[in-house]
Amino acid sequence: MSSKDSALVAPSHVSAIAPYQPGKPIEELAREYGLDPSGIVKLASNENPLGMPASAQAAIAQAVAGLGRYPDAAGFELKAALSARYGVPQDWLTLGNGSNDILEIVALALLEPGASVVYSRHAFVVYRLATQARGARHIMVPTRDLGHDLDAMLEAIAPDTRLVYIANPNNPTGSFLSREAIETFLAAVAGRHGTRVTVVLDEAYNEYLEPELRFDSVALVRKYPNLLVSRTFSKAYGLAGLRVGFAVAQPALTDLLNRVRQPFNVNSLAQVAAIAALKDTEFLERSFQVNRDGKVQLQTAFDRLGLTYVPSYANFVLVKVGDAARINLELLKRGVIVRPVAGDGLPEWLRVSIGLPEENARFIDALSEILGSRQP
Ligand SMILES: Cc1ncc(COP(=O)(O)O)c(C=O)c1O
Numbered sequence: 001m002s003s004k005d006s007a008l009v010a011p012s013h014v015s016a017i018a019p020y021q022p023g024k025p026i027e028e029l030a031r032e033y034g035l036d037p038s039g040i041v042k043l044a045s046n047e048n049p050l051g052m053p054a055s056a057q058a059a060i061a062q063a064v065a066g067l068g069r070y071p072d073a074a075g076f077e078l079k080a081a082l083s084a085r086y087g088v089p090q091d092w093l094t095l096g097n098g099s100n101d102i103l104e105i106v107a108l109a110l111l112e113p114g115a116s117v118v119y120s121r122h123a124f125v126v127y128r129l130a131t132q133a134r135g136a137r138h139i140m141v142p143t144r145d146l147g148h149d150l151d152a153m154l155e156a157i158a159p160d161t162r163l164v165y166i167a168n169p170n171n172p173t174g175s176f177l178s179r180e181a182i183e184t185f186l187a188a189v190a191g192r193h194g195t196r197v198t199v200v201l202d203e204a205y206n207e208y209l210e211p212e213l214r215f216d217s218v219a220l221v222r223k224y225p226n227l228l229v230s231r232t233f234s235k236a237y238g239l240a241g242l243r244v245g246f247a248v249a250q251p252a253l254t255d256l257l258n259r260v261r262q263p264f265n266v267n268s269l270a271q272v273a274a275i276a277a278l279k280d281t282e283f284l285e286r287s288f289q290v291n292r293d294g295k296v297q298l299q300t301a302f303d304r305l306g307l308t309y310v311p312s313y314a315n316f317v318l319v320k321v322g323d324a325a326r327i328n329l330e331l332l333k334r335g336v337i338v339r340p341v342a343g344d345g346l347p348e349w350l351r352v353s354i355g356l357p358e359e360n361a362r363f364i365d366a367l368s369e370i371l372g373s374r375q376p
Pocket residue numbers: 046097098099100101124167169170171202204231232233234240243244245
């Protein structure tokens with residue numbers, strides 16, 4: 001076979017995609033450095049350090065015997081629980097294989113070559129991946145203080161723009177936009193562009209916000225037919241490995257999403273676990289508290305070490321360490337995995353997920369040692 005015969009043919013916008021880089025798995029680091037996996041601390045993927053709630057584990061155990069059947073394609077029971085929780089009819093809800101799936105489904109429903117998407121620089125990387133996969137053009141808007149600059153994003157909307165992605169709080173920066181800022185933006189987009197431009201408000205880290213900062217984004221969905229709010233069970237609910245997320249949008253937009261969604265995109269175990277987790281308010285509260293304490297622990301240490309960081313509204317902190325590649329390598333040698341973010345245009349920074357107190361302490365000790373400034 002000649003090399004010509006074996007050449008794969010793919011659209012150039014697909015070949016051009018730089019694939020998603022996940023956090024380094026514990027087992028991989030253990031193999032590379034000959035370390036004991038049980039002593040490795042992973043603070044790289046914004047996972048819930050409490051693990052999976054026991055309530056969800058029990059629900060899964062009960063549902064395992066039914067796995068010979070396909071999942072409920074409509075996700076009736078989970079949608080019923082979400083419908084009661086958020087006060088919207090079921091035809092306002094779309095389930096996703098993680099909220100990542102929702103972000104992709106919107107792109108699949110609305111984009112095509114010749115369309116454009118507006119999002120912020122240093123925003124969640126999947127916005128770029130979803131845009132590129134559809135052959136659409138991105139309009140990446142510079143940040144203001146490493147947060148979304150909504151004024152500039154509004155001005156950046158072009159005649160061919162179909163979609164705007166906003167992460168609130170944002171990953172990897174941890175920045176947050178107030179209700180007022182979001183409402184002003186939505187009103188301006190609707191005033192200038194009507195429903196031609198859909199806004200995706202990605203609230204993956206919403207449950208980590210202080211209560212006084214949380215706002216009823218579903219009320220905004222009632223007001224704006226071009227708004228989609230996405231949420232996930234991967235973070236505060238502790239179900240990252242199961243992959244469940246959902247979208248709230250008015251029926252016309254939801255109907256479009258359902259035309260391109262895979263019929264069985266959320267598996268049976270994920271559906272029952274999400275229902276159990278949604279009811280488990282005690283676990284959710286504990287997730288919030290552990291995160292709030294860990295955030296203080298990390299940010300206090302960064303203050304002591306004289307490091308700049310972005311005050312976080314999520315379950316991770318972005319910290320400026322200078323030669324992040326070297327410091328990351330030194331952390332790895334000490335069995336601590338964090339996330340370098342050079343690929344997000346932040347070569348001097350590391351993103352550290354908030355762990356249990358002892359995990360945070362391991363990271364702080366290792367970082368202090370590397371920076372040559374011992375803890376008092
Ligand atoms: C801002 C943001 N949105 C969405 C996601 C997707 O998460 P999942 O697919 O696990 O719901 C993430 C994951 O890290 C994220 O940071």
